[in-house]
Amino acid sequence: EVQLVESGGGLVQPGGSLRLSCAASGFTVSVNYMTWVRQAPGKGLEWVSVIYTSGSTYYADSVKGRFTLSRDDSKNTLYLQMNSLRAEDTAIYYCARRYNTNWGIQLWGQGTLVTVSS
Amino acid sequence: QSALTQPPSASGSPGQSVTISCTGSRSDVGGYNYVSWYQQHAGKAPKLMIYEVSKRPSGVPDRFSGSKSGNTASLTVSGLQPEDEADYYCSSYAGNNNLVFGGGTKLTVL
Numbered sequence: 556e557v558q559l560v561e562s563g564g565g566l567v568q569p570g571g572s573l574r575l576s577c578a579a580s581g582f583t584v585s586v587n588y589m590t591w592v593r594q595a596p597g598k599g600l601e602w603v604s605v606i607y608t609s610g611s612t613y614y615a616d617s618v619k620g621r622f623t624l625s626r627d628d629s630k631n632t633l634y635l636q637m638n639s640l641r642a643e644d645t646a647i648y649y650c651a652r653r654y655n656t657n658w659g660i661q662l663w664g665q666g667t668l669v670t671v672s673s
Numbered sequence: 674q675s676a677l678t679q680p681p682s683a684s685g686s687p688g689q690s691v692t693i694s695c696t697g698s699r700s701d702v703g704g705y706n707y708v709s710w711y712q713q714h715a716g717k718a719p720k721l722m723i724y725e726v727s728k729r730p731s732g733v734p735d736r737f738s739g740s741k742s743g744n745t746a747s748l749t750v751s752g753l754q755p756e757d758e759a760d761y762y763c764s765s766y767a768g769n770n771n772l773v774f775g776g777g778t779k780l781t782v783l
Binding site: 590592599600601602605613615649654657658659660661663664665666 | 776
């Protein structure tokens with residue numbers, strides 16, 4: 556079955572770090588454009604980051620310099636390292652796969668909740 | 674990058690049609706044909722309904738259609754059904770490997 560399963564969410568204090576994982580099954584992450592999208596409680600969607608097949612990564616201005624997206628091809632898994640977390644980073648984080656030829660996001664994980672609070 | 678502008682709510686009766694707008698700028702909606710629309714039911718992950726302005730992924734009913742004029746994209750849902758009640762989000766490529774979403778529209782089927 557083609558699916559994405561996120562893990563690693565939880566409660567973290569402001570200024571802390573967290574690493575999210577996204578395990579893919581039924582397809583190969585390294586030949587797809589993969590992305591993260593987040594959604595604050597009761598709010599809309601916000602794009603976070605993308606990683607291309609080349610390994611190049613790009614970030615939203617709101618997380619640039621604090622978040623790092625990587626992948627482990629041997630494990631077919633994505634990682635989102637989040638540092639210097641702020642209250643405004645509190646959200647459900649979705650791992651997703653987009654089309655390689657356009658920005659339509661065709662496959663979504665179930666999401667993992669990150670709460671930044673003291 | 675500023676979010677795209679959507680009306681907060683829309684509604685229609687079963688069988689009617691409803692159109693949701695998504696307004697951006699020349700830097701996003703008006704500059705690229707990479708507008709997508711997503712449906713999100715409460716507590717669920719979003720689902721892609723339209724990509725590249727007007728294309729439907731396999732499995733999406735043809736009651737859903739998309740279009741674009743200038744800096745504004747639109748999603749039309751024809752023949753409204755109760756299961757169409759959900760939040761709808763537009764997105765657009767905004768250049769420089771950035772994606773921007775709209776604020777979302779809550780569609781109510783009366």
